[in-house]
Amino acid sequence: xxxxxxxxxxxSSDRRTSTLQKRTSTALPKPSSIVLDPSVLIxxxxxxxxxxxxxxxxxxxxxxxxxxxxxxAPVVLGEGVVIYERARIGVGxxxxxxxxxxxxxxxxxxxxxxxxxxxGEGTVLGRNVVVETNCVVEASxxxxxxxxxxxxxxxxxxxxxxxxxxxxxxxxxANTRLDDFTVVYSGNEKRINQTMKDRKEVxxxxxxxxxxxxxxxxxxxxxxxxxxx
Amino acid sequence: xxxxxxxxxxxxxxxxxxDSGNKVSRRSAITGTANxxxxxxxxxxxxxxxxxxxxxxxxxxxxxxxxxxxTSISIGRCTVISTGSVIRPPSRISRGEVHYYPMKIGDxxxxxxxxxxxxxxxxxxxxxSHHVTIHPFAMIKENVKILPHAVIPANMVIPxxxxxxxxxxxxxxxxxxxxxVGGGVSGGIGGGEKGGEKGWVEGxxxxxxxxxxx
Numbered sequence: 188x189x190x191x192x193x194x195x196x197x198x199s200s201d202r203r204t205s206t207l208q209k210r211t212s213t214a215l216p217k218p219s220s221i222v223l224d225p226s227v228l229i230x231x232x233x234x235x236x237x238x239x240x241x242x243x244x245x246x247x248x249x250x251x252x253x254x255x256x257x258x259x260a261p262v263v264l265g266e267g268v269v270i271y272e273r274a275r276i277g278v279g280x281x282x283x284x285x286x287x288x289x290x291x292x293x294x295x296x297x298x299x300x301x302x303x304x305x306x307g308e309g310t311v312l313g314r315n316v317v318v319e320t321n322c323v324v325e326a327s328x329x330x331x332x333x334x335x336x337x338x339x340x341x342x343x344x345x346x347x348x349x350x351x352x353x354x355x356x357x358x359x360x361a362n363t364r365l366d367d368f369t370v371v372y373s374g375n376e377k378r379i380n381q382t383m384k385d386r387k388e389v390x391x392x393x394x395x396x397x398x399x400x401x402x403x404x405x406x407x408x409x410x411x412x413x414x415x416x
Numbered sequence: 417x418x419x420x421x422x423x424x425x426x427x428x429x430x431x432x433x434x435d436s437g438n439k440v441s442r443r444s445a446i447t448g449t450a451n452x453x454x455x456x457x458x459x460x461x462x463x464x465x466x467x468x469x470x471x472x473x474x475x476x477x478x479x480x481x482x483x484x485x486x487t488s489i490s491i492g493r494c495t496v497i498s499t500g501s502v503i504r505p506p507s508r509i510s511r512g513e514v515h516y517y518p519m520k521i522g523d524x525x526x527x528x529x530x531x532x533x534x535x536x537x538x539x540x541x542x543x544x545s546h547h548v549t550i551h552p553f554a555m556i557k558e559n560v561k562i563l564p565h566a567v568i569p570a571n572m573v574i575p576x577x578x579x580x581x582x583x584x585x586x587x588x589x590x591x592x593x594x595x596x597v598g599g600g601v602s603g604g605i606g607g608g609e610k611g612g613e614k615g616w617v618e619g620x621x622x623x624x625x626x627x628x629x630x
Contacts, residue, residue, distance in 0.1 A: 231447075232445065272445075272467070319532070320502045320504070321532060372583075399514045403473075
């Protein structure tokens, strides 16, 4: 976090003797508009960057060193979203080659249809989505209650349904569409979480658990919301 | 974390060395330092996250005293945590409340780069390769080798002397006789032939490795 020195300390532009162009800041620009609900919890060292707007719904939790980037497209985080350490959200946060080259062996088969964004641009995370450590999320949409476990990569334009579980270290290629209640595991296997699908009370208890988790974060993590609001 | 005041104008190196010989990178991200104990001669490299702030909030039911246990991460001696790893204590719902549990990491444990660790306990002489994910409440016994990109499912108990790998991880072999012993002896699947010339062996004593970190 680089903070600018007081402007008074700098020589004003007309007193500069050098004709060289002043070096512009290499730091990413602050988002043009950040809409934060007052109940959002943003930990120290969480980052919000980019030029497009970022919207964060009530009760969301950003852990330290999580990064929300709206450099290429806007980002919307729904109510109760949890973003863990070093997860990166937003289009353009992952380097293109990291997805396949050195990361891991098994990858879901690419559904094709080119690399360009098929849907409306931006990233929308639904209510109670959990994105764990070291994930790279460039997806356009993740439905309510889905969990993206540690070290996953979700490619651009992915549409993930409700109550999906993307288990750890999975790579979802760009423009993949996953139905509601899908579980992706073991790299490229998929199944439907039938229990979650058929039983409303399971989803309900899931929700309750998530709410309790959010409460606990609120107790444990100091809030730096004021810095961004 | 206090540096001896006698040392003046010491060149700012990458690591801060504590009195007990722990080397903690200046670029590591440690939250809740009060809840973390390092055994001594332990190396925390750059970009390592230790989530000490996620600590137990009520006394364990077994303790007779009224003082609550707040240690959330305890790490033994000569343990190396490589760059980009995240150590986060596991949590679950217990008696209707989310509760974080203290995690223990033993001595001479090597944790490779870019791991995510939420195990409840990791015993001594465990070698964890790069990009490994360990889910909450996994328990890893002594002399275990975890292969790269493994995903250890929640609540898995890994018996001592096993080699595990895969997504989800399974026991794929045993480390065999002589694992962790220096010199030319190396057993098991891919057991430590690369460690030999560097003066340390996977699963062996990491003192040499710790000493080489500057």
